[in-house]
Amino acid sequence: EFGAVADQLGMQAYLVGGFVRDLLLRQQNLDVDIVVEGDGIAFAEAFAKTTTCRVRTHEKFGTAVIVFPDGFKIDIASARLEYYDKPAALPQVEHASIRHDLYRRDFTINTLTISLNPDHFGQMLDFFGGQRDLKDKAIRVLHNLSFIEDPTRLFRAVRFEQRLGFKIGKQTERLMRSAVQLRSVKQISGLRILHELKQILDESRVVAALGRLDQFDLLTFIDAKLHFDQSTASLFVAAERASSWFDLLYTGEAYRRWLLYLFCLFDNLSNKGAAKVSRWLGMSPADHTLVLEQLPKAKMLLKRLRHRSSKLPHPQNSEIYFWFDGLAIEIILYLMACSDQENLRRWLSLYTTELRKEKIILNGDDLITLGFKPGRSFQEIFIALLKARLNQEIQTRDDEIGFVKA
Numbered sequence: 129e130f131g132a133v134a135d136q137l138g139m140q141a142y143l144v145g146g147f148v149r150d151l152l153l154r155q156q157n158l159d160v161d162i163v164v165e166g167d168g169i170a171f172a173e174a175f176a177k178t179t180t181c182r183v184r185t186h187e188k189f190g191t192a193v194i195v196f197p198d199g200f201k202i203d204i205a206s207a208r209l210e211y212y213d214k215p216a217a218l219p220q221v222e223h224a225s226i227r228h229d230l231y232r233r234d235f236t237i238n239t240l241t242i243s244l245n246p247d248h249f250g251q252m253l254d255f256f257g258g259q260r261d262l263k264d265k266a267i268r269v270l271h272n273l274s275f276i277e278d279p280t281r282l283f284r285a286v287r288f289e290q291r292l293g294f295k296i297g298k299q300t301e302r303l304m305r306s307a308v309q310l311r312s313v314k315q316i317s318g319l320r321i322l323h324e325l326k327q328i329l330d331e332s333r334v335v336a337a338l339g340r341l342d343q344f345d346l347l348t349f350i351d352a353k354l355h356f357d358q359s360t361a362s363l364f365v366a367a368e369r370a371s372s373w374f375d376l377l378y379t380g381e382a383y384r385r386w387l388l389y390l391f392c393l394f395d396n397l398s399n400k401g402a403a404k405v406s407r408w409l410g411m412s413p414a415d416h417t418l419v420l421e422q423l424p425k426a427k428m429l430l431k432r433l434r435h436r437s438s439k440l441p442h443p444q445n446s447e448i449y450f451w452f453d454g455l456a457i458e459i460i461l462y463l464m465a466c467s468d469q470e471n472l473r474r475w476l477s478l479y480t481t482e483l484r485k486e487k488i489i490l491n492g493d494d495l496i497t498l499g500f501k502p503g504r505s506f507q508e509i510f511i512a513l514l515k516a517r518l519n520q521e522i523q524t525r526d527d528e529i530g531f532v533k534a
């Protein structure tokens with residue numbers, strides 16, 4: 129239908145980017161990007177008349193998003209090339225605008241294009257050797273200034289290399305090294321680096337990807353002291369194990385894998401150092417607080433508990449509960465990853481699977497009915513009840529009533 133609409137408007141429409149790449153690699157990709165030679169917004173609006181969907185437009189960029197009732201989205205962009213506005217006068221520059229648009233992109237494998245107009249529907253356009261590089265499993269830039277123009281591509285190159293199991297091409301690798309030497313990453317904001325870093329930390333081959341970032345000296349732009357050595361790599365592997373363990377609990381609880389790995393990456397920074405990096409990366413206030421408060425708390429706890437486990441007898445459940453109470457799940461998983469002692473792992477596991485869900489039954493109204501006067505003592509009663517419940521001294525509501533009366 130897109131092609132027919134394009135025809136009616138006298139435009140050419142193309143499927144581009146990651147969707148085409150992943151189609152050829154037979155990998156799922158739900159990000160559909162269409163580029164039209166002409167006014168993308170007019171195209172999106174004309175398309176919207178043919179079916180039920182909404183259109184959001186960004187006039188400034190000449191882009192639109194088509195949103196279908198089920199939430200599925202398609203991005204529309206405009207390829208315009210002022211010099212060649214009248215292609216009829218310059219027949220030799222067929223596809224000039226789409227070609228020009230693609231030339232601005234990062235890697236050859238992301239420049240593959242499929243025509244949507246009915247006349248040549250499904251025809252693949254490959255201006256820059258994208259198909260060859262897909263076959264060679266190579267990440268290659270289109271021109272020598274690519275990384276200078278957009279240094280975030282240094283991170284993207286590593287991400288695609290690891291995600292697809294490809295290899296960065298020799299010349300592209302040289303260009304990366306020289307862009308690093310020119311310190312081009314310094315021009316991009318912490319927030320944009322965080323955006324790239326998050327995506328890398330969310331990849332399944334995260335250890336290999338971080339190793340690669342380190343090889344290219346890219347981590348030092350985040351912080352001079354940041355590096356990915358053997359011990360960080362082992363911590364990542366342990367974090368991987370902790371996150372699979374948590375997944376298998378099927379709690380349905382969302383957690384951010386990238387954040388867990390970020391805590392691991394911060395492992396060889398001081399508390400102050402980690403806070404500085406987190407601020408520079410422009411992390412959200414809530415996440416920044418985790419780095420500022422919970423991460424140091426977790427590290428202290430780790431020291432204390434490591435020491436403890438070798439000496440004292442088994443702690444009570446209530447004691448375990450209050451060690452970990454209030455910590456974000458990503459911090460708990462980080463602790464799990466850091467736990468090199470069986471005891472520590474057992475306590476964390478007990479807390480995560482059982483203790484943290486424990487709730488008392490009685491509430492404030494119940495206490496009033498039982499003849500207690502509202503006030504600060506309520507808090508103490510609730511804590512005492514929770515402790516008794518955690519330690520399995522009470523179970524039912526009647527047990528609780530008996531407990532508070534006593």
Ligand code: CTP
Nearest residue numbers: 145146147159232233234235238239278280281
């Ligand atoms: N792009 C680029 N330079 C960037 C970011 C993006 O040239 N710094 C281009 C890429 O060619 C990419 C397109 O813009 O194909 C869309 O970007 P994005 O959605 O980030 O890339 P995808 O290839 O779709 O990657 P992913 O599968 O991770 O979404």
